[in-house]
Amino acid sequence: MAERTGPVQAQHRAGEAAVQTAYSAFIRHTQVCAPCRKTGADCAEAAELRQAWRDARAAVAA
Numbered sequence: 001m002a003e004r005t006g007p008v009q010a011q012h013r014a015g016e017a018a019v020q021t022a023y024s025a026f027i028r029h030t031q032v033c034a035p036c037r038k039t040g041a042d043c044a045e046a047a048e049l050r051q052a053w054r055d056a057r058a059a060v061a062a
């Protein structure tokens with residue numbers, strides 16, 4: 001089976017990289033943010049990061 005390459009594949013990979021980046025940003029935030037650590041709930045910034053992660057995943061799925 002030949003590996004498919006091309007614009008679509010490249011775009012998909014870029015999308016997955018964006019998901020990883022967004023996920024890392026969210027996790028890193030929850031590890032250093034006192035309110036997030038204390039309450040276990042998302043603060044406003046965490047909510048934004050989570051939404052960005054969700055958007056990135058939706059973009060990959062589209």
Ligand SMILES: [Zn+2]
Pocket residue numbers: 029030033034035036042043044045046
């Ligand atoms: Zn936070």
